[in-house]
Amino acid sequence: MERSREREEEWETASHETAEAFKTDQVFVEDAFRNTQVPSWTNQITLRAVVTSLLLSLVFNFIVCKLNLTTGVIPSLNVAAGLLGFAIVKAWTTTLAKVGFLKQPFTRQENTVIQTCVVASSGIAFSGGTASYLLGMSPLVASQGDGGNTPENVKKLSIGWMMGFLFVVSFVGLFSIVPLRKIMILKYKLTYPSGTATAYLINSFHTPKGAKLAKKQVAYLFKSFVFSFLFAFFQWFYTAIDGCGFASFPTFGLQAFNKKFYFDFSSTYVGVGMICPYMVNVSLLIGAIISWGIMWPMIESKKGIWYSANLSPGSLHGIQGYRVFIAIAMMLGDGLYHVLFMLIKTIQSLIAKNFSKDSSVVTPDVTDQAAQIANYDEHRRTENFLKDQIPNKVAMGGYIVLAVISIIAVPFIFHQLKWYHILVAYAIAPVLAFCNAYGCGLTDWSLASNYGKLAIIIFSSWVGLEHGGIIAGLASCGVMMSIVSTASDLMQDFKTGYLTLSSPRSMFFSQVLGTAMGCFLTPLVFWFFYNAYPIGDPSGTYPAPYGLLYRGIALLGVEGISSLPKNCLNLVIGFFLAGIFINLVQEFLKRYETRLGIYRFIPSPMCMAIPFYLGGYFAIDMCIGSLILFLWEKKNKQRATDFAPAVASGLICGDSLWSVPAAILALLNVNPPICMKFLSASVNAKVDKFLDGS
Template identity: 45%
Template sequence: MEPVNDFQEGISTEHAFEAEPVPSLSETITPRSMVVSFILSVTLSIVAMKVTLSSGFIPSFSIPAGLLGFCVSRASIRILDYFAVAQLPFTRQENTIIQTCVVACTSITFTGGFGTYILAMGKKAAVGDVNAQNNVEEPSFARMITFLFLISFAGMFIIMPFRKVMIIRHRLTFPSGTATAHLINSFHTPQGVKQARKQVTLLFKSFGGTIAWSLFQWFFASGPGCGFKFFPTFGLEAYKHGFFFDFTMANVGIGMMCPYMIVFSVFIGTIISCGVIWPYIESKEGIWYPSNLGPNSLNGIRGYKVFIGLSMIMADCLFVFLCIMVRTTCAMIKRRRQAMQGGGGNAQPFQGIDIADQPVKSFDDRRRAQVFLRDEIPDSVTIGCYVLLSIISIAAIPHLYPQMRYSHVALIYLAAPVFAFCNAYGFGVTDMNLASTYCKIAMFAFGSWVGIKSGGVVAALVAGGITMSILGNAADVAQDLKTGYLTLTSPRAVFISEAIGTALGCVVNPTVFWVFYRVYKMGSGDMGDMPYAKLYRGFAMLSVGDGEQGLPRHSMLLFKVFFVLALALSVFREVASRKEWRIRRYIPSTIGMAITFFMPPRVPVGMCIGSLVAYLWEKMDAGRGRMLSPALASGLICGDGVGSILLSMLTLMGARAPICIKFLSRGDNVKLDAFLATLHDMR
């Protein structure tokens, strides 16, 4: 009999499920799991699209997907039991498949570039910089779907040959994937069922309440500037500078889910940027830049916003990238030395292994490794599929975006496997997916290569999009394989679920985006301020060497100054963390501060309110606060996203709100009353 407690891992997880047989592939990927996955994928994709278009922050949907998958499946079982329909038991493996499929679909909201490079190619993001036709590409529904199908599957195939190296040989942690696996395992115990029921009850209450609140607000927003979202929460003077709460529940939910330090950093960045820097630069209008420019002109105030924020993000990304590379290299060297000391001196670091190559001591490790190595997908198949996808993409992408040449696409696919492994390995060590950082590197490389006259802005964005999709999806697949490893889910089942979710995402996400985009084009929708689209456009402009042409005075000087300041802050924060100084808890995140240069203050205000609610809840009742606040936040985010779709559908159908509420100062109200009295007298 194996010991229940393991000295390395504590209490054994697999002993609790020892009596349950591992389900087969057909018992894991079931019609029930596919139906539930489809429903949740569509719902959460709507939510993710709304969030990425409005604020740019995309919270992880792994835990909500696992929780909702569990509860929706259990509800369907009860319904079928009521009608006496025979069915398979709901297992943690099926729960993992649902979670994998849903996350694969929703992640395309980010890697597909709907809030970043797709919008950055359009005319709205290009206002004030380069208006040449070859540097502007408006979104096209058919082209988006085709492009996504070309680029979204490559990362899945290229990471599969490295799965045993990362998960069994090097035993990478993948913290988020491990946390999701523990959550799913806990759901399928008696105590976990009770906890999940409480979480889902609160989630659906907040979900329904948020939808009702969105519809209620619509009745009072019949025109521009109407509605509760323009309520001057902190007074009219603060409202003029953008500091007010717009009652967007998604921002509140994001604030509840984000770490306190991130929200604190966003708050500090908002105070510095919108409270200090922008008022000072605006006072220089007519001196540093022409006074007749609009707020979106890169030659005016927007030029300062883009390049100051861009410099801080570049500094932080550069520092994080170097840190990840150093940590990854050290971790690989350390594990290699341990393997050699343990008698594996002749083993190559990346060769295929079987269960005999890597003996494991605990009962959990042995059982998990056995399942993980049982249902393999041959490396020759995955590599062959990657090569085939590469050839198709090399031939097709230049026809979708003529700014890209065949050689450009070929070079990306040739280099992608190396960077995909590096990114996935770093993701497993640090839980930081640097796909967007590699994306920016690709943008600089290909933008400068193509040049502005040949459409380098669009080429940079397309190259960055391909890179981000391949590397981001590869890291996500590696994390999902870790989740499957810890829940005894076959890697073949995980891979198939990932493929289904990716294919679904390539259709669902463009459709959802197109609904938002059509409403926006009609002039009635709210596409948000597109903070990340403007950021990516700025990166592309800088990459083609057009950075200083026509920019306002001192903008590049400020770029260099803030780059140095941000780099110094990143280094100081890292040193403080390593030395465990007390001040480390109060050093803001550079990236959190930088993103506020691209977003209006009302977004951080909503996030701060959400973070404050979560903090006070945990102070009053720590146990319930930690357990239920993620469910409440998920309900707020989901409800706001679904509510936005409902309002968009009302707009498409030609419905108009019957009432307009506006908030005026006392003086403006007196003038309005006098004007209305004049109209009454004229009658």
């Protein structure tokens, strides 16, 4: 499903250890299910699966929306989706079986359908852009910068047009990649680590041993969920106004707190840290130290020289401009490298496979008996994968029809975009969707957000500032991201379906159903937060950093370097090149220094760039999550492997879902009774003196 994706999707990579475990055991999988009948594709999409998917989609939309609106770091929630789907339906079917009303047993195919729906729905919460490119159009975000704040470049948010836009653009990508499913899954045998790991998880749930483990995992998830929810409820009592409560605890002193270095007691990001790879969390901390510990204090010392001392705190011509544009530059450098790298790798792989005479032949290096089982597994999976096909004519016709609808409808929503802009986007999108889906199969990296950022620059500069280029660029980002992201997600699901004997037709319709759920739920959930909190306020609870960052990219597209403050251009170029250079160093070490594996300790430029704007508080939370996981693995590696994802998911779910009753209380004007605030000794003395005097 959705990955570390801002959900930058790279941050949400699946567990490669789990995928490797699947590869080790896969020759025995289908043999274990030899006597289990595979239901027809219509019986795989059941009413209980749809209801469960809708319930979990609502929960996961709240979680992803909150993560989007705070730091934008979203871990892979595939494990939680598969586990919770299994737990809910298994509990229901067990209850019905005890009273004699069970008509259809719970199968791994039905579990796969639930996981696919939830992944697709919560994926819209990311690619839908409510916390990034759509929010970047709003008057609040536009007012934070000095450039581009004109009527043509601002659009007031409305749940109606946001929902309409998502429904118009989100389904096109599903049809763009369907004709290539057999080539990618059967001929090229692409790995799709997330899809493979998810299939391994679901297959294991439906064996007796796996069901027992899943029951224990659910118990761990429930306990951590209750703790996280109650702890968030406890913290709420001390947050009467902004700047109060445990979230403003100066853990390392007031000076460090002013530089955004503190632990804010967020169970969400402790849980996220337990799921994300160690180097993701370390990269975030390194980025925070470089920016808020070194660079910003140095630049602020030039106040009145490099930039005016009379600017508002949020002005992009002041210190905020350095934070935003340098972060953008590093992200674009990292993104451009990976796009070019993936294109080259895709071309090389295609050439190698086409020239290889035996690319489709599998010769297991195992005993004859094991080889027969492996051949049985592969034969059964291939037979099932080819059984319920989606005709290519239907796929291509669907793409054309939906593209035409989008070409007509989108200009009515965004008059800054003309029909020919959308036509160009849909003409090149299938190629980018193929590259993204193929690269994702090789590396598990989805680069949808990077393609979206490139679309912002291209279309915003094409339209121009005076004709609403900022809105045009941000809207085109949504068009491009929707196609590229859903295409790779669908191919991941095809791989999961292939390995769980789920029908390709049920996978496709599950993805369609989940996408429809996401298009409906995502704007509703966002609107709930938008009305309850000051979304997009850099100093508020929900700063929504990517709203300003994406708008900054569009501003670069329409205004060029003239929008940058003094000496910012040199820093932007330097960090753009640094983003490319760090990746080149990592790739060089990966190729030529394999004995010590030093490349594993090279930080990620994309992750380093996020704290440039936000600070290091959430990086400290995530590093504490990594520390908990590390100590747990030292004590008992197997238990940590089995239960850490469940504990982390519970921490994320509990803390995130507390935001629902908290938002309801805010809408009802029910405020917390206490403000817990921390002052220096000198300030406290002045306050005491003032109170005594009054």
